[in-house]
Amino acid sequence: MKIVDVCAFLSPHGGGVKTYIEQKLAIGPRLGHEIVVIAPGDHDEVIGHGPGARVVKLASPRFPLDRKYWYFDDEPRLHAAISAEAPDFLEASSPWRSASMVGRWPGAAPRALIMHADPLSAYAYRWFGGVLSRETIDRRFERFWEHLRDLGQAFDTVVCASRELQERLLEGGVANAVLHPMGIEAGLFGPERRSAAVRRDLLALCDLPEEAHLLISVGRLAPEKRLPMVVDAVEAASHSLPLGLIVLGAGSQKRRLLAQIAGNPHIRLLSPERNRVKFATLLASADALIHGCEAETFCMAAAEARASGIPVIVPDRGGAADHAGGGAGVRYAAGNAQAAAQAILDLFAGAVPLSSEPVPVVTMAEHFTRLFADYERIASAARRAA
Template identity: 40%
Template sequence: MKIVDVSEFYSPTGGGVRAYVEQKFKMAARLGHDLTVIAPGTENRHEPREGGRIVWLKTPQLPFDKNYRTFWGSRDVLDAIAAEKPDVLEGSSPYTGGYYAAKWRGDAVKMLFMHADPVAVYPQTLLAGKLKPETIDKLFGWYWSYLRRLNARYDGCVVAGTWLKRRFQQYGLKNIHTVPFGVERAVFRPRLRDESLRAELLAQCGLKPDAALVLNVGRFHPEKRVGMLIDAVTKAQETRPIGFYVVGDGFIRRTIAARAAKAAHIHLAGWLKDRETLARTIASADVVLHGSSAETYGFSVAEALCCGTPVVVPGTGGAADLAEPSCGETYRAGDANAAAKALVAILNRDRPTLSAAAEAIAAERIGDIESHFEKLFALYADAVAARRAEQMTGVVCCA
């Protein structure tokens, strides 16, 4: 099966999308598919990859984040699709990439993959505390209308979480398929906790081993609300010594660094690119504190549970779908005081009991990343087979 993915947010210096696409190439090769990723780049070139290739198209840089570029003009994208002759054409964003892919008039099965809820990620994050979420949804009715029109130009829409399917159905999107994400279960696994590493991480926060170690993992993006989490930890520090170890980076790093500099016992570690080190770090934390209420799935939360680490997350979004009361606490999204209260509550609970519950939830509900791609490619193969059967029926009827 020939799959072409118009991947607007793939970047060699990116985060989650880059990691996802790299796994996609590996699984395409393993399962015998041919994958082409069309991505915005600094020049026009083809890059061979195991399982396929990347077709880079020269595009302008996004003004607010030097790590990413965006498609500008449909002709190059449509020509690149035509050259590949796909069986399945995937639009991986609702922006220019997904819009241009929707314009393709070939006979490939077209799938829109919604990796996020754009209204939750941007307007609801930026206007949180000023307007109610339902009011914001109404104000952005024009955008929901655009999404419905875009969705109608595809044969199906793929999402990774049941909450996102319900939300999109609420606003009229059709033919939605849920293919849950997974994590690298061989890497993020139970019993990786390392007390010497924990002491080292707390020392980087300026604290001794008798303090609590709270961890956050993710991009420095307004959606992730890292600044709010710093405020929450600062509030919780009134009850006990707490170190906040933050793994990540992004285009608002200066803002986050300035916020952290005014707080106590905060360490900004940057990205931990070695996955084994990241897994040991997550397992050695006392709790993972998460800020985004717009997660499609919540990779860092899922990874924490697989490592047996309890979580504190907003009460809405993909992260909330994973955080059961037996292994986590939830709070009102965007509310630092509520987050602080939830953090104090979980630190007062028994860590071994929480850890056992997290492992049980992970074993029951969190699959491996390979199973995600097996299900995704199977969905695409079924759609291609159905399309070919329709075409054959049409030929027979006309014969």
């Protein structure tokens, strides 16, 4: 099949969507499919990614709230670009305006909406969850639920990477929501990458001895990631045990985070590590990963941490929660710094039963094999109906 992905939030600066797209471009052709990604950018450009894979950039405006991203603003031009590719299967990679554009494309190709974002959890539930129940919030955001239900009708399948998101969409009346957990890059992450020297150097960077505990946090420095809450939790837990935190990330909250940790030598904010082997080594060399975001649709960082052999400390809602099962870590009440601090203490006190065996993790190759098989089934049914 020729699979065309309209991906509105593809940034060269990294993130889970970038990792996912790069894996799709690499793995899709090996599975016998042609992969074309249509994304907004500063100018028109075609970027080859080897035989059967390329990215087509359409000149578009920068996203005003985060200028590392762009957005599609010309629906007829986007439709023309899709038509020029003549896809066998069409994808949209976010539930925002671009998904509506893809849904309105007049071609006959079946299409899938990939839920790379959970706006209700990232914004509405986070903003108002302290004073309103989720049921009340859902009623007040009925217009967005109507938008999601419209997308469920416009797309043949709505792909969710976490069970909670799939179940919430189905309960909200979004048709065709299916579960396809994502995976990690094969052969990259593993306990064998753990380095005592790297761990010792990171603890020294945190002004701590080798006997201390080392946490790592990975991701964009964005409000929904709740890094200030994570820092509060680590600072609270550090009153009871020697504890260092390495944060790998960049984003709009960098200045706020630096101001918050100023004067604390045991917490360090570092730039994202773009070298994937070095990143996998850093991850495996920590004692646990701590994550603050309950709005993850999958949580690649937690999956990679599990594969690296370190436990995860994650909120009890969203895609991150899935990765603490099977003895892989501990969950805490989402958004609660005190609960997160207690989870840290429980983990390092041995109060959390952890698996002595590696926790199985799906690879990206396995994910795409299953997903594209689903696409082929949908396309075959569409051809028979036609």
